[in-house]
Amino acid sequence: MEKLNNYRELVKKLINKYGQYKPKYGDIEVQKIFDVQGDHYQLMNVGWHGNRRLRGCVLQIDLKNDKIWIQHDGTEIGVANELVEWGVPPEDIVLAYHAPFKRQYTGFAVD
Secondary structure (H helix, E strand, C coil): CHHHHHHHHHHHHHHHHHCCCCCCCCEEEEEEEEECCCCEEEEEEEEEECCEEEEEEEEEEEEECCEEEEEEECCCCCHHHHHHHCCCCHHHEEECCCCCCCHHHCCCECC
């Protein structure tokens, strides 16, 4: 349980870190979404650029089976590498945006 609570705090730290960056264009709202009960976390950009509606996911991370599942990573650096720098073992991080058969080649958890 302590490990899972630590992972929740690290994921929130990531969302808050990247949530500080607002796009320079348009009228964009940065939304930090924390579903602690379901262990689903997202960072979304929502708004308008001129007459064009913009909506996009920057980060989507779930916690399941005592692991961090990165469902979507729209960062340049890659948040999995940041999590490892913060002490999370690679075997506790699943790059869920890769097909299951490819995960064995990532250096991270398969599932």
